Amino acid sequence: MKEQSRRAFVKSSVGAGLGLGLSGSAPKELFVHHVYFYLKNPGSESDKAKLIEGLNKLAKVPTIKFVHIGTPAPTTRSVIERSYAVSWLCFFNNLMDEEIYQTHPIHLKFIEDYSALWEKVIVYDSVGPKR
Amino acid sequence: MKEQSRRAFVKSSVGAGLGLGLSGSAPKELFVHHVYFYLKNPGSESDKAKLIEGLNKLAKVPTIKFVHIGTPAPTTRSVIERSYAVSWLCFFNNLMDEEIYQTHPIHLKFIEDYSALWEKVIVYDSVGPKR
Numbered sequence: 001m002k003e004q005s006r007r008a009f010v011k012s013s014v015g016a017g018l019g020l021g022l023s024g025s026a027p028k029e030l031f032v033h034h035v036y037f038y039l040k041n042p043g044s045e046s047d048k049a050k051l052i053e054g055l056n057k058l059a060k061v062p063t064i065k066f067v068h069i070g071t072p073a074p075t076t077r078s079v080i081e082r083s084y085a086v087s088w089l090c091f092f093n094n095l096m097d098e099e100i101y102q103t104h105p106i107h108l109k110f111i112e113d114y115s116a117l118w119e120k121v122i123v124y125d126s127v128g129p130k131r
Numbered sequence: 132m133k134e135q136s137r138r139a140f141v142k143s144s145v146g147a148g149l150g151l152g153l154s155g156s157a158p159k160e161l162f163v164h165h166v167y168f169y170l171k172n173p174g175s176e177s178d179k180a181k182l183i184e185g186l187n188k189l190a191k192v193p194t195i196k197f198v199h200i201g202t203p204a205p206t207t208r209s210v211i212e213r214s215y216a217v218s219w220l221c222f223f224n225n226l227m228d229e230e231i232y233q234t235h236p237i238h239l240k241f242i243e244d245y246s247a248l249w250e251k252v253i254v255y256d257s258v259g260p261k262r
Contacts, residue, residue: 070257
């Protein structure tokens, strides 16, 4: 290995190992925010479509790095919970970006405009290394 | 727009819009499989570490397109469920790839070697458009 690339390698490896971001690389952790929405009218396709419309607007919050809007898959093993109407999954670089999202005007407007649709939400926030 | 690129654009847009994959591009849907593990010994850091070790092996199932292993974030709003020990999130291109995963030897070995650690799992499978 040439000296120059060896140094770059060591710097990048040490930085990654210590989570210091010495090399200015991508973040080492990922904050996963997963929300399951249960509708007041569980059978209403129209309410579900409205909620999905709202979530597509919510997806524009700038700190969101990745987003997926889903509905229950056809899988039915006993351990699978499938009585929710809509799944809202998003990734953030860190907790601070998720906190910005929570109070972002787009989020507040989403709650104002669409919260009448749901009966309850269950939220799972998880953090772990980015692979 | 030149005729050739206009045609390619129309073809690709129509294909994407109808979900026909006319242009041979990436899949239009994403299958999201999210499992929350609750340990028999919820306070055992050693059991949690063992489970994470197992999940890192499980991550090698070839039909998995993306994987994230996490633990509860420090967020504590009332709607947040945080009594699970480990979050296992993975993406598949489609239901068939998830079914291959369920019966893959690596998965069966994972269950054999590590299932004694958990008390229960809750699974959410969701499908929705790839963005």
